Amino acid sequence: MARLKIEPDIQFIKELQEAGGESLKKCYQCATCSVICPLSPEENPFPRKEMIWAQWGLKDKLVNDIDIWLCHNCGECSDLCPRGASPGDVLAALRNMAYRSLAKPAILGKWLSSARYLPILFGIPALLYLIIWGFTTGLTIPAGTIEFGKVFPGDYTIDPVFGLVAIFVLFTFASAIGNLFNSFKSSGYVPKEDAPSFWKCLIDIVKEEIITHSKFQKCSSNAERYQGHLLLFYGFVALLIVTSIVAVGHWGGKLIGHQLHTPLSLLNPIKWLANIGAILLIAGLVLITRMRLNTDPAKSVSSYYDWYLLGVIWAVGLTGIGSEVLRLANVPGLAYPVYYLHLVFVFMLIAYLPWTKLAHLVYRTVALAYARQIGRKGLDE
Amino acid sequence: MSNSILIVGGGFSGLTAALEAAEVGYEVFIVEKEPYLGGRVSQLNKYFPKLCPPTCGLEINFQRIKKNPKVKFFTLSEVTKISGSPGNYEVTLKIRPRFVNNNCTACGKCVEVCPVERESDFDFGLGKTKAIYLSHPMAMPQRYVIDGDVCSGTSCGKCLSVCEYKAINLEDQEKEIVLNVGSIVIATGWKPYDITKLTNLGAGQIKNAITNMQMERLAAANGPTGGKILRPSDNKEPKKIAFVQCAGSRDQNHLNYCSYICCMASLKQCIYIREQYPDAEIVIYYIDLRAPGRYEKFLKKVQEDEKIKMVKGKVAKLEEDGEGNVIVTAEDIIEGVKKEEVYDLVVLATGMQPSLDGVEGVFDVEVKEGFVVSGEEKGIFAAGCAKMPLDVMTSAETATGAALKAIQNLVRR
Numbered sequence: 001m002a003r004l005k006i007e008p009d010i011q012f013i014k015e016l017q018e019a020g021g022e023s024l025k026k027c028y029q030c031a032t033c034s035v036i037c038p039l040s041p042e043e044n045p046f047p048r049k050e051m052i053w054a055q056w057g058l059k060d061k062l063v064n065d066i067d068i069w070l071c072h073n074c075g076e077c078s079d080l081c082p083r084g085a086s087p088g089d090v091l092a093a094l095r096n097m098a099y100r101s102l103a104k105p106a107i108l109g110k111w112l113s114s115a116r117y118l119p120i121l122f123g124i125p126a127l128l129y130l131i132i133w134g135f136t137t138g139l140t141i142p143a144g145t146i147e148f149g150k151v152f153p154g155d156y157t158i159d160p161v162f163g164l165v166a167i168f169v170l171f172t173f174a175s176a177i178g179n180l181f182n183s184f185k186s187s188g189y190v191p192k193e194d195a196p197s198f199w200k201c202l203i204d205i206v207k208e209e210i211i212t213h214s215k216f217q218k219c220s221s222n223a224e225r226y227q228g229h230l231l232l233f234y235g236f237v238a239l240l241i242v243t244s245i246v247a248v249g250h251w252g253g254k255l256i257g258h259q260l261h262t263p264l265s266l267l268n269p270i271k272w273l274a275n276i277g278a279i280l281l282i283a284g285l286v287l288i289t290r291m292r293l294n295t296d297p298a299k300s301v302s303s304y305y306d307w308y309l310l311g312v313i314w315a316v317g318l319t320g321i322g323s324e325v326l327r328l329a330n331v332p333g334l335a336y337p338v339y340y341l342h343l344v345f346v347f348m349l350i351a352y353l354p355w356t357k358l359a360h361l362v363y364r365t366v367a368l369a370y371a372r373q374i375g376r377k378g379l380d381e
Numbered sequence: 382m383s384n385s386i387l388i389v390g391g392g393f394s395g396l397t398a399a400l401e402a403a404e405v406g407y408e409v410f411i412v413e414k415e416p417y418l419g420g421r422v423s424q425l426n427k428y429f430p431k432l433c434p435p436t437c438g439l440e441i442n443f444q445r446i447k448k449n450p451k452v453k454f455f456t457l458s459e460v461t462k463i464s465g466s467p468g469n470y471e472v473t474l475k476i477r478p479r480f481v482n483n484n485c486t487a488c489g490k491c492v493e494v495c496p497v498e499r500e501s502d503f504d505f506g507l508g509k510t511k512a513i514y515l516s517h518p519m520a521m522p523q524r525y526v527i528d529g530d531v532c533s534g535t536s537c538g539k540c541l542s543v544c545e546y547k548a549i550n551l552e553d554q555e556k557e558i559v560l561n562v563g564s565i566v567i568a569t570g571w572k573p574y575d576i577t578k579l580t581n582l583g584a585g586q587i588k589n590a591i592t593n594m595q596m597e598r599l600a601a602a603n604g605p606t607g608g609k610i611l612r613p614s615d616n617k618e619p620k621k622i623a624f625v626q627c628a629g630s631r632d633q634n635h636l637n638y639c640s641y642i643c644c645m646a647s648l649k650q651c652i653y654i655r656e657q658y659p660d661a662e663i664v665i666y667y668i669d670l671r672a673p674g675r676y677e678k679f680l681k682k683v684q685e686d687e688k689i690k691m692v693k694g695k696v697a698k699l700e701e702d703g704e705g706n707v708i709v710t711a712e713d714i715i716e717g718v719k720k721e722e723v724y725d726l727v728v729l730a731t732g733m734q735p736s737l738d739g740v741e742g743v744f745d746v747e748v749k750e751g752f753v754v755s756g757e758e759k760g761i762f763a764a765g766c767a768k769m770p771l772d773v774m775t776s777a778e779t780a781t782g783a784a785l786k787a788i789q790n791l792v793r794r
Contacts, residue, residue, distance in 0.1 A: 030627070030668040031712035034719055035697035036581060045712055045719040080581060080697065082632035298633070379710075379719055 020303030074219030228287030238277030392420020394765025508605025
């Protein structure tokens with residue numbers, strides 16, 4: 001027999017347990033999880049092998065593992081796990097570790113890993129927008145009809161800030177995706193010569209899996225999560241479309257001298273879409289939050305990463321709707337502060353995106369496309 | 382004060398405890414809920430590791446009971462109430478009607494005329510009996526019994542007219558009696574874990590995925606197929622057989638402990654299947670193979686058989702194909718490959734659930750996961766699988782221990 005020298009990284013095991021993989025030591029390697037997971041492939045199926053790698057502290061294997069992204073965390077493995085080792089949670093924790101390590105600067109990864117750093121994360125945008133408010137109206141509530149532009153003029157404050165944030169996030173992701181590709185390659189998965197191009201795979205993944213949530217749907221044990229995720233996803237898509245139209249209408253309109261003015265009338269179809277998006281968002285949040293609160297802790301435990309993201313989206317949604325309602329109800333004393341909070345939470349959602357669980361929208365998409373390119377798919381697929 | 386001992390359960394442990402106490406002079410009462418003594422052992426085809434038939438041990442015990450006036454037993458009986466205190470318990474028994482009295486010679490004429498069929502619980506649904514039946518040829522007492530739930534009673538009465546010995550009374554009634562005893566031995570044994578709860582393993586809906594106890598009946602000479610191992614759906618001789626270990630055991634969703642005997646039971650079954658079918662191929666899927674103590678030798682012997690393969694990886698999915706074959710999905714964790722394999726017959730090594738699990742207890746003892754874990758200070762002692770999952774030999778040893786403690790409880794008062 002070949003000798004295998006194991007060099008366990010004890011610190012890594014501890015970090016993984018803290019990142020949501022608390023239960024990993026309970027696994028006794030029966031492989032129930034690998035079998036019942038409909039997404040787990042024939043060769044080197046997951047998540048049984050990840051469980052033993054995690055127990056042995058084999059960091060190198062785990063940080064390069066594409067399979068953590070193929071897992072959609074439906075929870076079927078954790079449900080059937082005979083030992084309460086919650087493989088679903090351990091894979092989620094591995095992804096949490098990846099959010100922390102893939103994107104630079106690393107300090108942000110650290111800040112996003114524990115509630116202890118929330119004051120910093122909140123403080124940065126809170127101070128930034130407070131300064132802006134100070135410059136525009138001297139921290140007072142402006143008179144007249146409520147127009148948030150009076151306090152936070154789009155052209156000089158909102159758009160430049162979020163424009164810079166967007167560029168920062170995009171560059172961060174570009175370098176992180178490079179790291180991700182290198183890690184997949186170093187674990188030995190390389191596309192064959194006759195494999196389709198990555199771009200074709202990417203388009204197929206978006207068409208066949210992401211917009212339909214087809215893989216998510218395969219999970220029989222957690223229909224509520226699938227529905228919740230689908231609602232949230234389309235809520236975000238609707239809001240993204242609205243934001244894009246408003247931005248293009250505003251800046252593009254400037255060029256042709258015919259600008260789109262906000263706030264939009266309630267009769268405007270774009271405003272309809274915005275409100276529908278907000279409703280989808282809240283409906284999805286309700287389903288997913290309920291699912292997380294009702295989960296049997298013997299099966300699965302939600303991590304800080306789960307609650308951070310859910311919390312921020314709740315805050316964005318509620319302050320967004322709150323600003324609109326208070327504006328329409330003409331309560332300036334509350335409308336402006338709530339809008340201020342809305343900006344803070346949107347910043348917390350977008351500027352830190354590569355280090356939060358929401359980064360899965362990039363990493364998982366890339367990994368799924370790569371998996372398709374190398375032909376890695378579930379036994380039944 | 383009473384100098385008698387109540388033994389609840391007439392299986393191997395109960396019989397052993399009863400005889401040990403009776404043979405040193407104490408009066409014992411055995412209470413058995415089935416119509417026969419012998420319990421689960423009487424359903425077995427063979428014991429491990431010697432592969433002798435269970436009639437061996439049972440017959441000797443039956444002889445000892447017959448010869449010993451100190452042993453009294455009640456079949457079709459259950460304890461419904463216990464009052465009093467150690468040394469002086471008053472125990473109420475409910476005795477269900479047998480409808481057949483002592484005159485019965487087990488001639489079997491009644492069976493020929495009985496028009497009603499029932500599923501044989503003794504054969505775990507694999508065979509049928511008439512409404513009047515003998516559970517198995519070795520049944521003690523050798524007396525027929527009528528299943529009151531299916532028998533049409535006096536409106537039919539065909540058996541009455543053919544019985545020359547006036548052994549049948551279709552108007553037999555449930556009785557209640559009260560016993561005075563000083564000690565109690567709980568030897569209520571176990572039941573096979575309910576496979577309908579194993580949803581990912583077919584929940585009992587896959588015909589050719591049978592339990593290990595059904596396998597014992599299929600292989601037993603007094604079983605539904607006369608000892609020929611045939612798969613239930615089409616009576617085909619199985620050529621490819623899989624064993625699914627830990628079907629419900631070592632699982633927090635089912636039985637959260639190792640049932641101790643299932644590995645040995647499957648290894649034993651491999652041996653007798655291979656004797657019957659020299660060409661058959663067998664795969665045992667396991668998490669860990671547990672052959673405790675000196676049973677290791679038995680495991681080694683089975684491992685030497687080239688046609689028996691052992692795959693480390695639990696079966697977590699069973700499905701049926703169109704022809705009654707069973708598709709087994711498991712990950713071979715040594716190879717790191719997840720595969721679907723098709724078998725003619727699959728045996729689920731279902732675990733031991735204590736008979737008292739989930740049952741409203743009449744005994745004032747602490748029960749954990751169905752096992753009796755206290756009671757000694759009250760003069761109540763557990764033996765055999767009521768205490769923990771055990772093989773037959775060790776069950777008998779715990780029964781001897783329980784008998785001694787039961788006697789001490791009487792003497793030291």
